[in-house]
Amino acid sequence: MRRQNIFLSPKILSSESKLASMNSTRSRSRPEYIPGHIPDPSYVRILDTTLRDGEQAPGAAMTAEQKLRIARQLAKLGVDVIDAGFPSASQEDFNAVKMIAEEVGKKFDDDEYVPVIVAICRCNEKDIRTAWEAVKEAKRPRLMPFIATSPIHMEYKLRKTKQEVLQIARHMVAFARSLGCRDIQFAAEDAARSDREFLYEIFGDVIKAGATTLGVGDTVGITMPLEFGKLIADIKANTPGIENAIISAHCHNDLGHATANTIEAARAGARQLEVTINGIGERAGNAAFEEVVMALRCRGVHVLGGLYTGINTKEILKTSKMVEEFSGMHLQPHKAIVGDNAFLHESGIHQDGLLKHRATYEILSPEDIGYERSSGANMVLGKLSGRQALKNRLKELGYELKEDEVESVFRNFKAMAEKRKRVTDVDLKALVSDKVSEVEPIWKLGWLQVTCGTLNFSTTSVQLVSIDTSTHVACSVGKGPVDSAYKAVDLIVKEAVKVLEYSLNTVTEGTDAIATVHVVLRKENMNSHTSTLLNGNIIYPTFSGIGKGVDVVVSSVEAYLTALNKMLHFKE
Ligand SMILES: CC(=O)SCCNC(=O)CCNC(=O)[C@H](O)C(C)(C)COP(=O)(O)OP(=O)(O)OC[C@H]1O[C@@H](n2cnc3c(N)ncnc32)[C@H](O)[C@@H]1OP(=O)(O)O
Numbered sequence: 090m091r092r093q094n095i096f097l098s099p100k101i102l103s104s105e106s107k108l109a110s111m112n113s114t115r116s117r118s119r120p121e122y123i124p125g126h127i128p129d130p131s132y133v134r135i136l137d138t139t140l141r142d143g144e145q146a147p148g149a150a151m152t153a154e155q156k157l158r159i160a161r162q163l164a165k166l167g168v169d170v171i172d173a174g175f176p177s178a179s180q181e182d183f184n185a186v187k188m189i190a191e192e193v194g195k196k197f198d199d200d201e202y203v204p205v206i207v208a209i210c211r212c213n214e215k216d217i218r219t220a221w222e223a224v225k226e227a228k229r230p231r232l233m234p235f236i237a238t239s240p241i242h243m244e245y246k247l248r249k250t251k252q253e254v255l256q257i258a259r260h261m262v263a264f265a266r267s268l269g270c271r272d273i274q275f276a277a278e279d280a281a282r283s284d285r286e287f288l289y290e291i292f293g294d295v296i297k298a299g300a301t302t303l304g305v306g307d308t309v310g311i312t313m314p315l316e317f318g319k320l321i322a323d324i325k326a327n328t329p330g331i332e333n334a335i336i337s338a339h340c341h342n343d344l345g346h347a348t349a350n351t352i353e354a355a356r357a358g359a360r361q362l363e364v365t366i367n368g369i370g371e372r373a374g375n376a377a378f379e380e381v382v383m384a385l386r387c388r389g390v391h392v393l394g395g396l397y398t399g400i401n402t403k404e405i406l407k408t409s410k411m412v413e414e415f416s417g418m419h420l421q422p423h424k425a426i427v428g429d430n431a432f433l434h435e436s437g438i439h440q441d442g443l444l445k446h447r448a449t450y451e452i453l454s455p456e457d458i459g460y461e462r463s464s465g466a467n468m469v470l471g472k473l474s475g476r477q478a479l480k481n482r483l484k485e486l487g488y489e490l491k492e493d494e495v496e497s498v499f500r501n502f503k504a505m506a507e508k509r510k511r512v513t514d515v516d517l518k519a520l521v522s523d524k525v526s527e528v529e530p531i532w533k534l535g536w537l538q539v540t541c542g543t544l545n546f547s548t549t550s551v552q553l554v555s556i557d558t559s560t561h562v563a564c565s566v567g568k569g570p571v572d573s574a575y576k577a578v579d580l581i582v583k584e585a586v587k588v589l590e591y592s593l594n595t596v597t598e599g600t601d602a603i604a605t606v607h608v609v610l611r612k613e614n615m616n617s618h619t620s621t622l623l624n625g626n627i628i629y630p631t632f633s634g635i636g637k638g639v640d641v642v643v644s645s646v647e648a649y650l651t652a653l654n655k656m657l658h659f660k661e
């Protein structure tokens with residue numbers, strides 16, 4: 090089956106632009122794959138190294154099967170080059186690269202698009218042979234012999250002179266070529282700290298020996314964006330034979346510049362960018378795939394002179410989740426593009442702006458990376474939210490409230506949000522149905538005594554004080570302290586209720602932390618005429634209560650009594 094290679098052009102952003110115009114797309118075909126040349130000068134190849142440098146993140150080791158699954162997904166993303174691994178590292182790594190080369194690298198679901206599969210190797214014959222054995226069955230196999238070129242690496246790590254390194258590089262590229270490999274990426278490790286003239290010389294020599302791509306590594310993530318861009322521009326201007334090779338940028342994130350350096354490299358002439366999904370990689374990681382690709386898409390036309398990639402961005406989220414799961418490298422919620430909070434808005438002023446026009450606070454839409462969104466903006470209700478967002482959510486839930494009702498719900502919402510991190514839809518429904526917000530309690534807690542332990546049951550004795558000041562005592566057994574306490578209360582109050590939600594959060598630290606308990610309940614056997622029909626579903630009034638204190642059982646009973654009192658005041 091032939092897959093149409095339609096690629097989204099970069100989006101134009103300006104202060105007046107609307108999100109809709111940002112989403113406008115222009116179709117472009119992926120240029121034909123020629124190892125040392127890209128027919129369209131604006132096209133930027135993406136080399137994904139999640140399976141190699143990404144796996145170098147401490148603790149991120151993946152099985153061969155997991156790597157194969159990720160490689161399949163990388164092909165769906167439309168990655169140009171997959172750095173599949175280091176075949177000499179172990180038999181498992183060899184097998185993984187071979188499987189990827191023979192499946193993902195042979196044929197995808199398209200006659201034309203097949204990702205290049207690359208295997209990395211040190212500059213010695215054994216590594217190169219092993220790497221070639223692993224990738225040679227791919228339709229587009231590539232070898233990546235690398236060697237460090239900086240004075241510090243050559244002197245202390247390799248214990249070799251410049252001349253020796255130069256000679257090794259030249260010979261090893263020629264050796265790779267002699268095996269039949271026509272696509273060779275020579276990588277200069279620690280290029281960023283290397284002597285410029287030496288880099289021009291070694292790159293010029295390996296091009297002569299058959300290299301088609303030159304890897305420029307900011308291996309220790311030390312450069313500033315402008316510095317790295319200048320390095321790329323200098324290599325482009327001074328390397329003999331550079332017109333026969335593509336410059337590739339490989340940036341680490343030690344100073345948090347990896348994405349910026351990579352983009353700057355593209356601006357300066359690099360036409361292959363090396364990235365990892367979620368930015369995982371050795372130490373502080375690598376330039377993040379999703380950041381680089383979305384930055385090019387978002388700003389490529391406007392700031393970068395029309396640069397574009399062949400990435401199907403709608404597959405980004407899925408790939409990110411897969412890599413997070415398989416590598417065990419969990420994302421911080423505020424991670425750019427793929428973090429859980431990347432498209433969420435909590436504060437009232439932002440939410441109001443979004444409701445009026447999404448582009449006020451969204452430079453990308455979540456759908457661009459593969460989210461499905463049914464309506465409006467992604468908003469979280471919390472203590473910083475305002476009336477507009479609250480009204481909007483209530484409306485989405487089917488409630489049309491009058492202004493004074495909104496005010497009352499808003500007051501209670503703020504009070505609840507102060508104590509809880511998030512206010513959920515169930516909370517909102519409870520707030521709306523709490524027709525009685527500040528009621529005189531019909532039942533108050535007198536005292537409470539609980540025993541619990543390892544015998545699988547707990548007992549509670551409770552005294553409640555009625556509105557008429559009479560006192561009532563009951564005892565009950567339950568599965569745990571809260572269960573026995575609620576059962577004891579039920580014996581006195583004598584109302585059939587159903588607890589819909591019980592949650593307990595601590596707001597301070599330590600074993601004597603203040604706990605906040607939130608309970609939502611409804612009356613059992615309620616007449617259906619007291620219910621509301623919402624979108625065809627019967628919604629019964631629900632009642633909520635909050636209890637707060639160092640004793641979780643006492644807090645639980647207080648929350649329960651508050652909800653019960655509201656329910657008892659509610660006239661059916
Ligand atoms: C910048 C990067 O990210 S490069 C990729 C880094 N990734 C990895 O290292 C992961 C895979 N590595 C491994 O599994 C192991 O290191 C192996 C199997 C490759 C090698 O293991 P060993 O043979 O035990 O060597 P060890 O790792 O201890 O030391 C590396 C050797 O390679 C040499 N070496 C390092 N880089 C190169 C190079 N590019 N070309 C040739 N030799 C090199 C070192 O000088 C050292 O040689 P020495 O033992 O003669 O001093």
Ligand SMILES: CC(C)C(=O)C(=O)O
Pocket residue numbers: 142235276277278279304306307308339341
């Ligand atoms: C060897 C190259 C590609 C590398 O991983 C680096 O420089 O960090």
